[in-house]
Amino acid sequence: MAQFAKKEKPQPGISTASLPDIVFMLLFFFMVTTVLRETDLLVKVSIPQATQLEKIENKSLVSYIYVGPPKDAQQFGEEPRIQVNDVFVTTQDIPRFIAQERAKLDESQKDKIIISMKVDQNKKTKMGIVIDIREQLREVDARKVNYASVKGDEIAEN
Amino acid sequence: MRKKNRRGDGQEVNAGSMADIAFLLLIFFLVTTTIASDKGLSILLPPKREDDALNEFKMKNRNVYKVLINSRNQLLVEGDPMRLGQLRNGAKEFIDNKGRDETLSESPLEAAVSFKTDRGTSYAVYVRVLDEIKAAYNELRAEKLGMSLEEYLTFDEKEALKDEKLIRKVQKFSQYAGDNFSVNQYLNFDAIKKGQEGKRKEVEAYQKARASGKELFIERYYDASREYPLRISEAEPTKIGE
Numbered sequence: 402m403a404q405f406a407k408k409e410k411p412q413p414g415i416s417t418a419s420l421p422d423i424v425f426m427l428l429f430f431f432m433v434t435t436v437l438r439e440t441d442l443l444v445k446v447s448i449p450q451a452t453q454l455e456k457i458e459n460k461s462l463v464s465y466i467y468v469g470p471p472k473d474a475q476q477f478g479e480e481p482r483i484q485v486n487d488v489f490v491t492t493q494d495i496p497r498f499i500a501q502e503r504a505k506l507d508e509s510q511k512d513k514i515i516i517s518m519k520v521d522q523n524k525k526t527k528m529g530i531v532i533d534i535r536e537q538l539r540e541v542d543a544r545k546v547n548y549a550s551v552k553g554d555e556i557a558e559n
Numbered sequence: 560m561r562k563k564n565r566r567g568d569g570q571e572v573n574a575g576s577m578a579d580i581a582f583l584l585l586i587f588f589l590v591t592t593t594i595a596s597d598k599g600l601s602i603l604l605p606p607k608r609e610d611d612a613l614n615e616f617k618m619k620n621r622n623v624y625k626v627l628i629n630s631r632n633q634l635l636v637e638g639d640p641m642r643l644g645q646l647r648n649g650a651k652e653f654i655d656n657k658g659r660d661e662t663l664s665e666s667p668l669e670a671a672v673s674f675k676t677d678r679g680t681s682y683a684v685y686v687r688v689l690d691e692i693k694a695a696y697n698e699l700r701a702e703k704l705g706m707s708l709e710e711y712l713t714f715d716e717k718e719a720l721k722d723e724k725l726i727r728k729v730q731k732f733s734q735y736a737g738d739n740f741s742v743n744q745y746l747n748f749d750a751i752k753k754g755q756e757g758k759r760k761e762v763e764a765y766q767k768a769r770a771s772g773k774e775l776f777i778e779r780y781y782d783a784s785r786e787y788p789l790r791i792s793e794a795e796p797t798k799i800g801e
Binding site: 417420421424425427428431432435449450451452453454455456457458460463468515517518520521522523524526527528529531532535538539540542544545546547548549550551552 | 577578580581582584585588589597598599600601602603604605606607630676677678679680681682683685686687689690693694697712717
């Protein structure tokens with residue numbers, strides 16, 4: 402600080418005093434607009450990589466199902482669990498969840514519901530749990546499924 | 560912010576660094592917050608299992624490309640072990656065989672991929688395999704359109720759907736057919752299938768509308784997806800001993 406005090410002020414140029422204000426405004430804009438996450442994740446989800454990604458255009462149709470090992474391993478163990486809307490559920494609860502989500506949609510869009518499965522790519526997450534969810538989804542005819550994934554590298558041949 | 564420095568001789572607190580601090584915060588937020596993007600591999604699950612009706616739908620053995628993964632994440636394709644890197648070309652060859660090889664599919668329209676996993680298969684491997692199968696289809700479509708896979712994947716369909724020329728063609732189609740058709744119906748119009756159903760008037764109207772004006776890329780894009788329809792059946796989970 403002492404160094405600053407010694408410095409002599411040069412000739413008054415353009416005042417940059419308002420610059421912080423502008424930048425703060427931008428900062429607040431970003432802080433407010435970016436939603437960190439809609440739901441509090443109780444499970445660890447690291448999304449797998451893929452190359453042939455498709456974007457979901459109509460986000461209002463999407464409902465999310467999270468699958469992964471619980472974050473709180475001491476309380477819930479390490480086996481992968483299913484989470485919807487902030488709570489753990491079992492596969493039997495899936496039809497009820499879909500019915501709830503459907504109820505939120507317009508009448509004409511009820512059959513267009515898309516289920517986005519955010520499933521952990523950890524070795525411990527096996528297909529068994531995914532297959533169970535899938536069977537339940539088929540039961541209630543919510544057949545549009547999207548396996549959430551991020552852009553990854555191509556697999557080298559052989 | 561502009562408090563006077565009491566110790567100094569009327570000097571202001573240097574506010575110049577404030578901008579730096581704010582920038583730092585700004586950049587931090589820009590970097591850390593990922594704008595939630597809903598991207599992934601889409602798939603349509605088979606309909607609910609009705610005990611008899613649907614199971615009677617049988618396909619010829621040669622038209623089914625059987626992909627299996629066991630609980631140790633090993634890949635078995637058409638009865639032979641295969642490495643993941645070979646799957647894409649294997650599937651492409653199978654789908655695009657067009658009756659040449661006896662052991663491969665009859666035509667892309669008939670071909671289907673049956674993809675079966677064990678309960679113990681890891682999800683990451685499942686996604687990788689599904690990705691490769693989709694890549695095979697996308698590559699075939701891209702080749703059909705004479706473009707690279709990257710170009711095919713980055714094609715902005717939403718933007719092309721707003722094209723005025725396309726909308727005009729759809730209007731013409733509706734006019735000729737004497738019925739109201741949406742853009743989607745126009746693009747997904749399957750002339751061969753409709754012809755078999757005996758809707759000659761619609762087919763003629765479609766062909767007339769299609770021939771009016773320059774051919775649009777999005778029309779060819781939909782043609783390509785129609786020529787290589789994505790048919791991935793996620794087979795029923797096997798029970799023990801089945």
